[in-house]
Amino acid sequence: MGTLKDKVAIVGIGHSATDGGSKFVKKYSKLSGVSDVQLALEACKMAIEDAGLTSKDIDGIGCAHALDSAAPSHQVALGLGVPEISFQVDNYAGGAGSIAVVQMAAAAIEAGLAKNVVCYRAMKTSTAGRLTGHPRGTSISQFPDYHSVTGEAEFMAPFGLDSVRMENAMRWKRHMIKYGTTSEQSGAVAITHREHAALNDRALEREPITMEDYLNSPMIMDPVRELDICLASDGGYAVVLTSAESARDMKRSPVYIMGAAMGGGPLPGYASGFPVQAPEPAEAAAKYFSKRLYDMAGVGPGDMDFAQIYDCFTFAVIYQLEGYGFCKEGEGGPFVEDGRIGLGGELPVNTHGGQLSEGYFWSMNHLYEAVQQLRGEAGARQIQDAEIGLVTGHTAQVGSALILRR
Amino acid sequence: MTQYDKPLPHPNEETRGFWEGCNRGELLMQRCTDCCTFRFFPRPMCHVCNSMNAEWVKVSGKGKVFSWVVVRQGSPSFAGDVPYVVASVQLAEQDDLRMFGNIEGCAPEDIELDMPVEVFFDEVTEEVSLPKWKPA
Numbered sequence: 001m002g003t004l005k006d007k008v009a010i011v012g013i014g015h016s017a018t019d020g021g022s023k024f025v026k027k028y029s030k031l032s033g034v035s036d037v038q039l040a041l042e043a044c045k046m047a048i049e050d051a052g053l054t055s056k057d058i059d060g061i062g063c064a065h066a067l068d069s070a071a072p073s074h075q076v077a078l079g080l081g082v083p084e085i086s087f088q089v090d091n092y093a094g095g096a097g098s099i100a101v102v103q104m105a106a107a108a109i110e111a112g113l114a115k116n117v118v119c120y121r122a123m124k125t126s127t128a129g130r131l132t133g134h135p136r137g138t139s140i141s142q143f144p145d146y147h148s149v150t151g152e153a154e155f156m157a158p159f160g161l162d163s164v165r166m167e168n169a170m171r172w173k174r175h176m177i178k179y180g181t182t183s184e185q186s187g188a189v190a191i192t193h194r195e196h197a198a199l200n201d202r203a204l205e206r207e208p209i210t211m212e213d214y215l216n217s218p219m220i221m222d223p224v225r226e227l228d229i230c231l232a233s234d235g236g237y238a239v240v241l242t243s244a245e246s247a248r249d250m251k252r253s254p255v256y257i258m259g260a261a262m263g264g265g266p267l268p269g270y271a272s273g274f275p276v277q278a279p280e281p282a283e284a285a286a287k288y289f290s291k292r293l294y295d296m297a298g299v300g301p302g303d304m305d306f307a308q309i310y311d312c313f314t315f316a317v318i319y320q321l322e323g324y325g326f327c328k329e330g331e332g333g334p335f336v337e338d339g340r341i342g343l344g345g346e347l348p349v350n351t352h353g354g355q356l357s358e359g360y361f362w363s364m365n366h367l368y369e370a371v372q373q374l375r376g377e378a379g380a381r382q383i384q385d386a387e388i389g390l391v392t393g394h395t396a397q398v399g400s401a402l403i404l405r406r
Numbered sequence: 407m408t409q410y411d412k413p414l415p416h417p418n419e420e421t422r423g424f425w426e427g428c429n430r431g432e433l434l435m436q437r438c439t440d441c442c443t444f445r446f447f448p449r450p451m452c453h454v455c456n457s458m459n460a461e462w463v464k465v466s467g468k469g470k471v472f473s474w475v476v477v478r479q480g481s482p483s484f485a486g487d488v489p490y491v492v493a494s495v496q497l498a499e500q501d502d503l504r505m506f507g508n509i510e511g512c513a514p515e516d517i518e519l520d521m522p523v524e525v526f527f528d529e530v531t532e533e534v535s536l537p538k539w540k541p542a
């Protein structure tokens with residue numbers, strides 16, 4: 001069997017806030033005032049420049065998107081002026097999609113289909129059909145066909161199940177009952193993310209929160225509170241990939257892909273997390289493919305200097321810590337306590353503040369942060385001598401992950 | 407009567423049988439006629455044997471609570487209903503046969519994991535009856 005280990009490198013990273021934040025929405029109520037295509041173009045431009053390339057050097061493009069917010073690759077390639085595309089993918093997926101696209105791009109480069117591929121995700125979740133009575137999270141309630149639903153949605157929306165938050169809340173409820181996981185443990189995740197965001201000038205929410213703040217935050221759908229849910233935000237992130245061979249001559253020190261894997265358990269069901277007939281919805285998809293990931297990389301969970309874990313919800317971090325083998329199944333709750341996932345802890349998690357406090361970009365911001373950490377450019381958040389780290393994507397019962405090294 | 411402002415099913419060729427059953431007060435599940443595996447939501451192929459032969463079978467309407475959530479801030483259409491319960495109900499007929507629905511007829515705080523429930527049909531419009539659940 002082939003391997004992607006050390007074959008492909010990330011040589012450029014970018015985000016949409018090229019002038020220190022003006023393009024980010026600082027409050028949910030404000031609009032970015034620009035299109036998602038512009039957010040994607042800004043991010044791609046910065047990543048390409050960071051790599052020391054121009055858009056004329058790009059010959060591949062990839063992105064993930066879904067119903068809510070899309071900057072399709074043909075529009076972004078056109079905008080950039082990519083002269084000829086030899087690899088292109090628009091991955092219609094949930095939150096696991098972005099990291100999966102980076103894997104596809106890496107595989108395409110290794111197979112000789114393309115040389116320099118830019119991958120991005122731009123999202124306008126502050127405005128684009130995701131708002132319900134509450135600004136955080138996804139809902140179909142603003143879709144034009146909301147009042148007359150067809151297919152799977154016939155068995156959800158009529159019952160007021162019109163947000164992926166509710167399915168996720170049900171998964172979390174089972175985890176709490178089955179393993180005794182507590183609200184204080186999901187609260188510890190929220191608090192740690194905010195501590196990290198305080199050190200990150202890209203982050204949208206930087207005010208410290210206490211456990212009291214967390215426990216008093218509005219109950220949206222019991223047992224899920226407002227502070228369990230990721231932000232609604234406008235922005236974009238991008239990376240540029242090339243072969244390890246050509247990375248040697250480039251401007252920035254390469255960050256290599258050591259391991260890559262994606263997958264899910266049996267009968268994963270609806271992409272946004274509908275636990276159709278799944279054996280146990282509380283289980284993270286990662287447990288089904290993390291062995292493949294670590295086997296390719298030749299390392300294990302104990303070798304990770306950090307983990308940038310997809311955090312659509314606080315508790316998604318807890319499932320994945322179990323699924324990626326940092327602790328046993330059911331022990332994710334205790335694992336996040338006592339500063340273990342904070343900077344200076346045993347396993348720093350989401351050192352940028354994640355989607356809970358930096359912004360919701362389908363973990364392309366996690367990938368950006370991982371590269372910064374491995375380049376030693378994370379400033380006040382820098383993990384000393386960071387060499388190897390994990391980045392994940394996650395959509396309930398589908399997941400994707402990369403292990404990176406400097 | 408005020409207009410019903412919540413989402414309604416717009417059945418397609420795969421789901422129509424289910425809703426016709428609801429209108430008659432019957433909970434129907436799709437069952438593979440080759441290997442007898444139930445499946446839900448309705449779809450063209452059996453996920454166990456890949457047969458495309460299936461029939462609608464009236465099931466007992468009994469189940470137990472697999473998980474649930476108490477919605478306290480809902481979408482505009484459901485704002486008047488909060489707090490309301492959406493549950494995943496495990497049907498009695500098969501271990502992995504589950505469907506979503508509202509539990510009514512008991513306080514949200516009285517719901518427990520594995521609590522027995524049974525179906526009832528709520529005629530929300532002249533055309534549509536929704537299957538809902540109450541403590542058994």
Ligand SMILES: [Zn+2]
Binds near residue numbers: 438442455456457
């Ligand atoms: Zn069958």
